[in-house]
Amino acid sequence: MIQEKRLVDEFIELVKVDSETRFEQEISQVLKQKFTSLGLKVEEDDSAAETGHGAGNLICTLAATADADVPKLLFTSHMDTVTPGKGIKPQIGEDGIIRSDGTTILGSDDKAGLAAMLEAIRILKEQNIKHGQIQFVITAGEESALRGSRAMDAKWLDADFGYALDSNGEVGAIAVAAPTQAKVFISFTGRSAHAGVNPEAGISAITVASKAVSRMPLGRIDSETTANIGRFAGGISGTTNIVVDSVELEGEARSISQDKLNSQIEAMRKACLEVARETGADVDFKSEVSYPAYMYDETAPVVKQAMASLSKVGCTPRTFHTGGGSDANVFNGLGIPTVNLAVGYQNIHSTKESIAIADLVKVAEVVVQIITDVASLPK
Incomplete structure (x- = not known):
């Protein structure tokens, strides 16, 4: 044929x-x-x-x-x-x-x-x-x-x-x-300072973001759900003497279940808000569904x-x-x-x-x- x-x-x-x-x-x-x-x-x-x-x-x-x-x-x-x-x-x-x-x-x-x-x-x-x-x-x-x-x-x-x-x-x-997929966009804003003279005056956005990521459930969550942070950006290449005051992250979550996806996004958001509150940093957390x-x-x-x-x-x-x-x-x-x-x-x-x-x-x-x-x- x-x-x-x-x-x-x-x-x-x-x-x-x-x-x-x-x-x-x-x-x-x-x-x-x-x-x-x-x-x-x-x-x-x-x-x-x-x-x-x-x-x-x-x-x-x-x-x-x-x-x-x-x-x-x-x-x-x-x-x-x-x-x-x-x-x-x-x-x-x-x-x-x-x-x-x-x-x-x-x-x-x-x-x-x-x-x-x-x-x-x-x-x-x-x-x-x-x-x-x-x-x-x-x-x-x-x-x-x-x-x-x-x-x-x-x-x-x-x-x-x-x-x-x-x-x-x-x-x-x-x-x-x-699965449905949601993209996640996160920005942390801390406070810059001289890393050698007065680091205690700064709030490192890199440290804040790292703590937040460490608290997020990531990877294989269950048989229907996954999550990942795919981009972590901050600071100036070659510059080590400044406490970084801004970091941007991009990630995603996927699940065959919409309820599970919503719960995963909420867990990621909660981790960011908690760490920002504890450290005095500001956070902006956005998510958008890419497809059903x-x-x-x-x-x-x-x-x-x-x-x-x-x-x-x-x-x-x-x-x-x-x-x-x-x-x-x-x-x-x-x-x-x-x-x-x-x-x-x-x-x-x-x-x-x-x-x-x-x-x-x-x-x-x-x-x-x-x-x-x-x-x-x-x-």
Whole structure:
């Protein structure tokens, strides 16, 4: 069914197009041409004005075949990559594995998903497979904290449920739960003084911030919750004779449970306020939710359908809870039940990234099978 050479050639073509996050202009134009040439209605939203990225999100709609009054589907992948992603030189090994030349990433995250979508569309057309309406939503800025999808207006979406093609792991794995994330921004203000002449006159913001961090529950809080301080900045490089009066911290908390996330943020805030009060320092604590959580079990229609279709193409369905966010989180928040399907890529975000040709083929088969199966469902 799947044309392996055509699929691999298209994947190779896509990964050769530079598309580091924030610089999606060229890949966006390539994708517009490809989806348009396949007969889809291609629209770009206005999110780039908000995100500052090189392109907005693409909404590519394949109209239902004339006799297909069935649920509407959504598939999503992202067009951007992490760095280093310029001048990628893909190599096909004798073992059937595609890698870069070792100086860059490969970009299978997430151009494997894009290639699978395009091949699936070709198969639908070549084999006259009945299908309902399908939206292929290609996001910009996913690698920049989901910036593109977070800036998307729900008015663009018209689907009953959907699938992100953007998870690591063996094809057949389904991320049925992913956490909400909150960013934390903290600033401590103490009092400067000469560190050698009168240090007792100062209030070291570094000391205050260190004490606060030491009181925070961080790392793995429980099976559903994590927290981390990722940035700690203060003082002047090369200067050691001043009691530092200002420090800034950035961190995050994640949890599948909104209540647990709220409790974690409160614990971090409380630690900051207590230490500031004890030391006479001032503190400013802000938090903002980046994206919502989602969680399904095997009884949910979106999961049941994925498991049934995966089984039909010879995969072993397996559900799991992931600790990372994806565009699936955002689309759930926009009202489209969505889970994230494993694509099979390995060692993403590194120069050792790779994907097996067999997995590329399998993902395309899964997309076709889901579409075919959904076409037999009642609306």
